[in-house]
Amino acid sequence: MIPWLESDAPFPDTAQALGENSDAPGLLAAGGELSTTRLEQAYRRGIFPWFSPGQPVLWWSTDPRMVLPVADFKLSRSLRKTIQKFRRTPGCEVRVDSAFTDVIRACANTPREGQDGTWIVSDIQKTYQQWHAQGRVHSFETWVHGRLAGGLYGVSVGRMFYGESMFARQTDASKIALAALVCFCRRHGIDVIDCQQQTAHLASLGARPWPRARFEAHLRGVIDASPPTEWSYDDSDWAALDGLA
Numbered sequence: 001m002i003p004w005l006e007s008d009a010p011f012p013d014t015a016q017a018l019g020e021n022s023d024a025p026g027l028l029a030a031g032g033e034l035s036t037t038r039l040e041q042a043y044r045r046g047i048f049p050w051f052s053p054g055q056p057v058l059w060w061s062t063d064p065r066m067v068l069p070v071a072d073f074k075l076s077r078s079l080r081k082t083i084q085k086f087r088r089t090p091g092c093e094v095r096v097d098s099a100f101t102d103v104i105r106a107c108a109n110t111p112r113e114g115q116d117g118t119w120i121v122s123d124i125q126k127t128y129q130q131w132h133a134q135g136r137v138h139s140f141e142t143w144v145h146g147r148l149a150g151g152l153y154g155v156s157v158g159r160m161f162y163g164e165s166m167f168a169r170q171t172d173a174s175k176i177a178l179a180a181l182v183c184f185c186r187r188h189g190i191d192v193i194d195c196q197q198q199t200a201h202l203a204s205l206g207a208r209p210w211p212r213a214r215f216e217a218h219l220r221g222v223i224d225a226s227p228p229t230e231w232s233y234d235d236s237d238w239a240a241l242d243g244l245a
Contacts, residue, residue, distance in 0.1 A: 002027055082176065
């Protein structure tokens with residue numbers, strides 16, 4: 001049985017999360033408040049909320065943990081051509097944090113791979129918008145002729161970026177945003193993007209599962225580092241990917 005958290009009670013040791021043979025592998029605890037302070041405490045330890053409408057707040061620490069080392073990002077030939085065309089086309093650009101509310105709402109309407117419905121419930125949207133206003137949550141956005149075509153959002157703590165969700169209204173729009181995020185991370189000394197869940201799509205882009213112990217050891221080395229001070233994107237940033245200078 002997982003522990004029930006009262007108010008601001010501390011999170012249990014992540015080693016107590018349910019194992020892979022359980023019905024909910026990685027589930028660590030339930031209950032407690034969903035606030036920016038609580039989220040800060042959770043993410044500093046690699047814990048994240050994930051729950052459906054009608055459920056209490058559920059806190060997770062998966063093992064293994066899907067991560068994308070930015071040095072291993074796989075830029076396929078087709079995606080390279082797509083980005084090159086995107087960059088040559090007037091009215092196409094990557095923006096950061098220009099439409100965060102629109103991004104998180106669009107992600108809420110895009111179920112995760114292999115799942116029905118959304119985990120980005122109204123409480124999640126409200127609290128992460130508050131956290132965005134505090135400078136902790138950021139969106140990378142693909143814009144085509146003045147319209148938001150796709151994007152992603154995630155959490156930045158120290159030199160760690162936690163990818164939360166992505167969406168696309170046009171083919172490859174979310175992949176363009178992810179490639180831009182990889183460039184940003186390479187430029188600012190962020191070595192790993194957390195992906196939380198294992199999916200074939202993420203694996204095709206270079207993500208891989210890490211044991212929880214390795215993931216948490218990495219966190220301890222970067223979580224207290226100074227985060228990037230600038231959250232913007234320029235076309236020259238594509239040079240961080242080979243062949244896109």
